[in-house]
């Protein structure tokens with residue numbers, strides 16, 4: 001994808017390379033560095049590293065932090081007795097410990113030097129990263145630097161980033177964020193991804209009270225989202241975390257899909273089990289909630305359907321707090337799957353997932369104010385992933401051929417800055433709106449924006465990655481307490497992503513005892529009985545070939561991390577309990 005990479009770092013043969021641990025990150029380095037930070041003040045060329053260190057007065061950094069400034073890149077130089085901690089680097093300038101964990105992703109690249117960027121502001125924070133606005137001192141261009149947080153120097157953090165790099169390098173499209181380079185400092189355990197800078201994200205804009213999207217604007221964003229997805233899917237990439245905060249928008253109205261940390265490569269013709277523990281809960285499709293390990297483009301299309309409906313209605317459409325509640329909201333809005341669906345899915349204990357009384361699809365009724373969008377919403381929110389068709393079919397469908405047409409990105413309003421970093425503020429506002437909404441009934445008019453947006457997605461709730469230890473801890477909790485919590489994702493090594501099949505030893509919380517748990521096309525040929533209507537416009541059937549499960553009976557079946565059968569619980573029992581669901585039936 002043609003990364004723009006800096007000139008090769010000038011590593012000197014006189015580098016002090018006393019770290020012998022090339023297989024793992026230097027665990028002691030970070031701890032000791034942080035304790036050194038306040039005392040290390042440099043303003044001279046560092047002869048060891050050849051790096052011009054940024055001047056920093058003692059204590060200034062702390063003051064900057066307090067004042068919310070990030071300042072210039074700080075290149076900390078260990079005092080002489082600490083220099084033995086400088087990690088080894090390879091000929092390209094990559095630290096050996098990083099090569100050991102992410103070599104495949106970076107070995108043919110050359111890192112840019114940290115001191116060729118000037119940090120300006122912190123603009124985002126994710127599970128594994130902090131994102132900064134920075135100036136590229138070589139070009140003067142404003143960029144976004146995504147810094148992986150190597151918490152405890154866990155290799156998982158690096159693996160997430162390695163996955164993101166590998167996937168991004170396969171992609172090159174106007175609606176997919178472009179990786180412009182990588183930055184590392186030989187003396188710090190940090191890696192930065194350099195991206196083009198994007199002023200907004202869709203979640204931030206959608207949460208702004210002042211911003212009401214019109215249908216042409218919604219169509220404009222959807223066209224770009226689907227175009228980006230089409231490119232990903234055609235290149236064998238599933239994003240697996242499509243949500244508003246991962247859809248970045250620049251001041252020209254261009255939308256780009258970002259955050260490929262949970263993405264995976266996939267080949268529709270080759271059966272490879274993948275983890276079902278992906279996608280932020282509110283945007284997660286039913287097949288993943290049920291535990292499918294063979295899936296395809298349908299997972300991203302479902303999320304896109306949630307986004308479309310959210311943009312039109314002005315609030316997340318299915319804000320579940322737990323997986324069970326999420327599934328219930330899905331069935332209530334989209335209809336519960338047919339008997340045939342369950343039968344063909346070959347889930348060992350399908351009854352645990354299905355409600356005793358079927359729900360009818362009420363998408364048409366819920367979104368009756370948006371007739372030109374209805375058909376696409378119904379298609380993308382099909383319970384059966386095959387019926388969601390493809391991004392290409394959606395792009396060629398009625399949605400974009402029916403008035404009102406999508407506007408041009410350049411005609412979109414110039415929005416004020418609104419980044420995810422403001423999420424806390426938005427959450428506070430949302431809570432107030434939500435309170436107000438209890439007082440003021442929805443007026444039922446054709447307003448696209450309803451000013452009572454709930455709090456933002458319990459995102460990748462605490463989602464995107466959790467250590468196995470934490471997952472285990474959580475499972476223990478759920479086994480003693482039937483109140484489920486939103487699950488978190490396993491570290492990437494448990495996934496088939498980046499070419500690694502699911503480990504047979506994976507004790508993932510959702511598994512099946514049936515011989516075939518795959519969502520094969522034969523399983524999903526029939527329409528869901530509960531669905532009142534399915535798309536007729538979105539083109540032919542998906543060409544996605546689905547996979548067959550190769551893990552028959554590998555795991556103990558369980559749901560939400562505990563075994564419902566062991567505590568005598570059924571889906572209907574789990575479904576009891578109130579929720580503030582979207583739409584009249586929720």
Ligand SMILES: Nc1ncnc2c1ncn2[C@@H]1O[C@H](COP(=O)(O)OP(=O)(O)OP(=O)(O)O)[C@@H](O)[C@H]1O
Pocket residue numbers: 123124125126127128129130131144146177195196197198199200201245246248258259260261419420421459460464
């Ligand atoms: N290229 C960019 N330009 C501007 N802002 C960006 C850019 N990339 C990311 N951000 C901001 O930083 C936030 C976090 O970035 P990102 O989602 O890539 O990190 P993450 O650690 O993977 O997050 P998550 O835990 O949500 O998956 C984004 O929501 C966005 O607001």
